[in-house]
Amino acid sequence: METPPHTHRKIIHIDMDAFYASVEQRDNPELRGIPLVVGGSPEGRGGVVATASYEARKFGIRSAMPSKQALQLCPHATFVRPRFAAYKEVSQKIREIFSRYTDLVEPLSLDEAYLDVTNDKQNIGSAIDIAKQIKQAIKDELQLTASAGVSINKFVAKIASDINKPDGLTFIGPSAIEAFMEKLAVEKFHGVGKVTAEKMKKMGLHTGADLKQLPEDELVKHFGKAGHFYYRIVRGDDQREVQPDRETKSLAAEDTFAYDLTTIEEMEAELDKIARTVCDRLQKYNLKGRTVTLKVKYSDFKQITRNRSYTSPFGDFETIISTARQLLTATNPEDKKIRLLGISISNFGELEPKQKTEKPTDQLKLFNF
Structure with a gap:
């Protein structure tokens, strides 16, 4: 269903907190409250970190880091192999919770998704209230926590969900979006990787406000087609719809x-x-x-x-x-x-x-x- 003109969409981005590690800690009490790394073993040549518990993240351990490096940062960390079948089963239950409120759900991975609740099934009306109910249902039924971002478009909702992790809920309304984007560091823009961020900084572009000073053709000149996206997004303009049947690429x-x-x-x-x-x-x-x-x-x-x-x-x-x-x-x-x-x-x-x-x-x- 299309959103009528001159009205804003109500978009929620749900992101599970340290998903793989949280499932492991839920299922095994001995793993709770300790630095936990889910991923390849640090033995031999070593594997890679899939995710780490928040106790492990305090030591600087991050996803995609070599397991050997993670062990150096935290010698007393516990390493466990991923159980993808278990994570997939939990992910399906999470999506069942989403479906109580809307059929417009776009999964990004096992642990995150966009929801369009502009017209929600239960006629709640408030996207913030829906996000609260979803978070509570995940906590009550699955003993896990999720963070939620609420806004009028996908880009801002995704950034918002990362602001108050874990177990956070952040709302960025229409009137606050442009000021929020101006203050945002360029490396926080989704789609801006390390190489692009460094290139931007060398050009004196450190924040959204800096990006906003460049005309669109100048952004395209330096960053190719992505320049069109940067020009729009720094102004809070993201017209992408939530796609429940997103094609597998x-x-x-x-x-x-x-x-x-x-x-x-x-x-x-x-x-x-x-x-x-x-x-x-x-x-x-x-x-x-x-x-x-x-x-x-x-x-x-x-x-x-x-x-x-x-x-x-x-x-x-x-x-x-x-x-x-x-x-x-x-x-x-x-x-x-x-x-x-x-x-x-x-x-x-x-x-x-x-x-x-x-x-x-x-x-x-x-x-x-």
Whole structure:
């Protein structure tokens, strides 16, 4: 349902607090109140942190950090392997709570989603009250906490949900948005990564107010198409709708190895396993793709991607593995040490028409690395 002209949407962004770690602490009392890291083991060459409890975050541990570094920051931290099946089950229960208020839910991952409650099912009317009720239901029924951001568009709601974590609720109303965006540091703008943030700072652009001084064509000149987005968003203008049936863009599998791969035989053997996983998932979700992308991360953490596209959609193992091997060979992997390999399939076409009630997007989020 479209929002009538001259009225504001009511958007909520829900973000679970330290989701994987919180589920582990809920299910295992011995893990409560201690620095907990969910992710790969720091033993051997070491894995990567998926998430960390708030007790661990006090030591500077963050997601995507090498587990060995996390152990150095907090030698008494406890490490546990992720249980994705458990997290997925909890995520489904969270979405059941969302569905009590609106069908306009756009999942971003297992632990966060946008909700459009402009016209809510229970005729509550207040997005703030709905956010409070959702947070309370998650706490009462699942013994977990969530943070919520409430505003008139997706961008501001997402930023708001991160302001008072954990267990926070922040509302940024229409009249406060522009002033809020002007004060916001450029690295806090979603879509601005470390490299872009550094480039902005070198240009003397440290806050939204600084960005606002540049005309749109100047932003485009320096930042490409993203410049159009920066120009609008710093003025609080985000017209993107909540998309409950958001199309899945890619399906991927990857593996970080216990020890660096140094021979072609080792690399191809691991690629074979990854390709079979991808193939199985394509079949499970009745999908075919037209593009294979190979991801390679070296021992020095340098990362590259290579891809190849076909005119006709495919879903068979032979096409996937042969393409991945060709892409790997083109990187000249001899005498290189490889830490991680990944294969993703994108540019989808379905094997056969699906019923409208099926929503593969939600399930695939588990595998979109």
